[in-house]
Amino acid sequence: MTENKIEEVETRREIHDLSSLESFLLHNDNFKNVSYISDVPEVCKEYPCILGIDEAGRGPVLGPMVYGTAFIPINEQTLLTTLQCADSKALNEEKRDDIFENICKHSKKMGWAVEVIAPNSICNSMLSRSKYSLNQVSMDSAIGLIKMALANSVKVEHVYVDTVGKPEKYQEYLKSLFPQLHITVAKKADSTYPVVSAASICAKVTRDHALKVWQFHEGIKVKEFGSGYPGDPVTKKFLTDHCDPVFGFPQLVRFSWSTASNALEGNAYHVEWEKVEDEKSGSTQKIPITSFFDKINKTSLEPEKKRHHFFTDRCLSRNVKF
Known part of the structure; x- marks a missing residue:
């Protein structure tokens, strides 16, 4: 794998x-x-x-x-x-x-x-x-x-x-x-x-x-979510009713499916990313997010706390310590 x-x-x-x-x-x-x-x-x-x-x-x-x-x-x-x-x-x-x-x-x-x-x-x-x-x-x-x-x-x-x-x-x-x-x-x-x-x-x-026997870590109590197929109206209702505007869907949902993406478009908050243009060429450049923060001396930091499973289960990592 x-x-x-x-x-x-x-x-x-x-x-x-x-x-x-x-x-x-x-x-x-x-x-x-x-x-x-x-x-x-x-x-x-x-x-x-x-x-x-x-x-x-x-x-x-x-x-x-x-x-x-x-x-x-x-x-x-x-x-x-x-x-x-x-x-x-x-x-x-x-x-x-x-x-x-x-x-x-x-x-x-x-x-x-x-x-x-x-x-x-x-x-x-x-x-x-x-x-x-x-x-x-x-x-x-x-x-x-x-x-x-x-x-x-x-x-x-x-x-x-x-x-x-x-x-x-x-x-x-x-x-x-x-x-x-x-x-x-x-x-x-x-x-x-x-x-x-x-x-x-x-x-x-x-x-x-x-x-x-699915256990919802998100605390959802519902047991009826249909067959799971995109055309099932019960499944569509589940997606609409359990779409958090910030975090999206519970882990049961395959968020990479177009059915889930469409439900997110209609129920979640929209995010706009500002484009930074080069004054000389007018072209868009990528600026690393770390450039907006001062460097931190690692020796001055407290011992790192264990990260919440929400981030580890989704393979999310930090690029800078705050």
């Missing part, structure tokens, strides 16, 4: 059903990315496995994006059909939850993993000076899940990935990183390959329950 990525935590709090999934999500900081991998069954260490990768929550203006993977021995893959693994978008929430719990119950034959990518991590990446696109965030998460499976001794033979961008280019990139693996990158892989469908379900269920 690049330097823009928020600190990631990998925890071993066990997940074996929906209740423990919610507990896992509830006890993790919304400001940090978090990853989890289930216990790897012995059969996945002994026999060649297929591994599928898909995401949930790429488009919404609210909440995290979750990448998921599922892995199972090739000689056991008929179990995925028995569990009725299908594209998560084609299933209702109740059916997805049921399939997820059944995946957990078959922990002796298959495993799964997820990475929950925090909204502020996505925004910091997309708005940083060194551009780090959502496609690259997605690819790096998929790569991280493959590495996690390999590091936990999963005997991966073939990887199936639902594409972002052009599948041919993505597949070539993954093959350059994992030359020992067979790799298939395809459009709509979640509706074509059952192992990708299983990964899609793990990702979608994790995102849904992450939103259900």
Whole structure:
């Protein structure tokens, strides 16, 4: 990952059903990315496995994006059909939850993993000076899940990935990183390959329950904010009702999305930056803000206080001490 990525935590709090999934999500900081991998069954260490990768929550203006993977021995893959693994978008929430719990119950034959990518991590990446696109965030998460499976001794033979961008280019990139693996990158892989469908379900269920147990550090009590998609009227109302005129939105919101930017335009204070013109050429020059302050002798300063998490979580730093 690049330097823009928020600190990631990998925890071993066990997940074996929906209740423990919610507990896992509830006890993790919304400001940090978090990853989890289930216990790897012995059969996945002994026999060649297929591994599928898909995401949930790429488009919404609210909440995290979750990448998921599922892995199972090739000689056991008929179990995925028995569990009725299908594209998560084609299933209702109740059916997805049921399939997820059944995946957990078959922990002796298959495993799964997820990475929950925090909204502020996505925004910091997309708005940083060194551009780090959502496609690259997605690819790096998929790569991280493959590495996690390999590091936990999963005997991966073939990887199936639902594409972002052009599948041919993505597949070539993954093959350059994992030359020992067979790799298939395809459009709509979640509706074509059952192992990708299983990964899609793990990702979608994790995102849904992450939103259900979301803890607002800003003190907001509201629990209904819609699907998170830009066209949802409930989501639009949430953005309008919870836009601070100075600080903007709560951390749940991906402020780099145009839907959020438009809401800011209509509800937040406008800031005008004065242009400084060179008297001779009339051209605009950049003057460092530090030029407006006297230099301070560091030895005369009191011990520096710990900075508020509002600034550290958003990667904001001071260039001069006041």
